[in-house]
Amino acid sequence: MRNKNRFLAIGILTCLMAFHLxxxxxSETKIYVGNLSYDATQIQIKExxxxxxxxxxxxxxxxxxxxxxxxxxFVWMGHGAREAxxxxxxxxxxxRRLNVNRAKPWRLxxxxxxxxxxxxxx
Numbered sequence: 001m002r003n004k005n006r007f008l009a010i011g012i013l014t015c016l017m018a019f020h021l022x023x024x025x026x027s028e029t030k031i032y033v034g035n036l037s038y039d040a041t042q043i044q045i046k047e048x049x050x051x052x053x054x055x056x057x058x059x060x061x062x063x064x065x066x067x068x069x070x071x072x073x074f075v076w077m078g079h080g081a082r083e084a085x086x087x088x089x090x091x092x093x094x095x096r097r098l099n100v101n102r103a104k105p106w107r108l109x110x111x112x113x114x115x116x117x118x119x120x121x122x
Contacts, residue, residue, distance in 0.1 A: 028056050029081035033088070034072045034099035036060070044094070045073055052087055053080015074103060 033045065042058040049055050056076040062069050077084055081102070089100040 028076045028078055030103040031075045031077060031081060031085060032072065032099075032101045032103040033075055034101075035096050036069070036071050036073055036098070037094040037096050038069045038071060040069070040073070040094055042073075045075060048093055049075050049077065049084050049088065052077070052084035054078050 031049075036045075040060065042060060045058045045060070046055045049058075054077065056078060058073060058075050060069055060073040075084070085100050085102055088098055091098050091100075
C-alpha cells in the first residue's frame with residue numbers, strides 16, 4: 001500500500017508539473033547558462049544570445065526562500081542553439097566567464113521518486 005501511494009503521488013506531481021510548465025516545441029533546444037552575475041536580466045541574456053540565433057525564451061532561476069537569483073538560467077533557442085553553446089561557453093558576460101551547455105533532460109528516479117538529470121548527447 002505504501003509503494004502504491006508513493007507512485008500515485010509521483011503521478012499526480014508529474015501531471016501538475018506538465019500542467020504548469022509551458023509547452024515547448026520539438027524544434028527548441030534548452031540551454032543551461034551558468035556563472036551568471038546576480039544582477040543579470042532576461043533582456044540582457046536574450047540580447048547576448050540573439051547574435052547566435054532566435055531566442056524563444058529566457059528563464060532566470062531564483063531561490064525560493066530569499067528570492068535572490070541563483071546565478072544560472074535556461075535559454076530556449078530554435079536554430080543556432082549549437083552555435084550558441086560553442087560560441088558563448090567561456091565568453092565574458094557582465095564581468096564573468098559563462099558556463100554554457102545544452103541542458104540535460106530530467107528523468108524520474110524510480111528508487112527515490114525524485115527527478116534527476118542525466119547526460120545526453122546532441
